[in-house]
Amino acid sequence: GAQNKVIRPFGKHDIALHIDDGCMGGGESIKHTETLSEDEFNDLFDKKYNTNEGFTQSRKKIFHYCIFADNIWTGRSGKSYSSNKFVVADGHSVVNPIIGSHVKGQAGSFMHELGHSLGLFEGSESKGPGYFPGIDNDKSDDWTWPWNTDHPYHKYKNYKSCMNYRYQTEIIDYSDGNHGSGDHDDWSDIMITIKNIRS
Template sequence: DPDGDGLNNVEECFTDQWGSNPYHKDIFIEFDWTVRYPGDLLNKPSGEYIDQMVAAFEQRNITLHIDTGGLTGGEEIPYKSIISPDELCDIYWDYFLHNDLNNPRKGIFHYCLVCDYGPYAGFSFVGCDHLDSFCLSAQTLQENQPKYTRKHLIVGGAIHELGHTLGLTVDDFGGNDNMGVVDTFSKQWWKYHNYKSCMNYRYTYKIIDYSDGSHGRGDFDDWGHLDFSFFKNTHFRLPEKYI
């Protein structure tokens, strides 16, 4: 893995068909989506907003490959109003692995399912044996964040949850997934005011980007802490204050 993107040379050979480069960081995501009742396709990620997500990575010299059907995966799956955590694992098996534990996409692609209602608005989960997957509940997001379009919320949620599968967790930084930051003028709100990242609940959906740590006190360099192999070698550690 000469470029340190978590993909070994054999995997890079497989992904060469989609333009990967063993000397340049590549990240692959497959999106599947449920039909949104009563049958429109609004759960499919929008190319317009996907381009914004891709551009954020391009600025860091990382190529983000998004599969919504063009990379032999990415598909619409049958409608189900509410999807439980157990059902997510079934969907992962049926529509991502296609009932093949040796499917070469495992360990190469991160997996995202967009549905109406899942366990939470955004939910990272262990598809098989590592934290390589996440679910976005588009209808929940739209109900909770009515000032944004559904298309915007899907991609804004995707880059946040992707960050978790790349190792950005509260274990590393207290401003990540901290509910206190949304309470205006609270201690946490002030403490992490400069953490201009989609991983900060204060800016999730407002910012489709991670922080580079350059915004002053209370900021964190997300980009410098990405763990490209985390989604295939998941590990967690306690914050230092608990050690």
């Protein structure tokens, strides 16, 4: 299902992504709450991360912590921190649409938030590796007239990445930067993050 859709693109780049949903001794169910608050999320993370209950010393540098909640405090489909934790709102209409695929919604939203956790952020490329203005651009999925070429809908149409809201649940992959003007190479930035984690 959704896990394989996320694992496959990493494999194409010689990265072995493992999702521990309990099969490797880490994942577990947590108490249900209609809307998970930021404090609840941080408390759950701190309990897991700082007590070695799920993050042993060997896991701390390479594992990222994710919770699938029903809804979250932001009202959005997910929230990521630029370290090693993120949350996906499984009840959100982007993740679980009335029309469309829940599996693709889960996979795309998980991969989108993981991308932030691996160093992909919205902003000017002059800020350094990992920054690109097409990431999280709220206007990139708002249709506009074709002659309005500076509008994000057209400017970033070639940015074929789940980091682009326009494709978040349609393209379960990061871009390699080979799609023409307005594209960005996410994978190169992710490799910089992975290299820094290993050192």
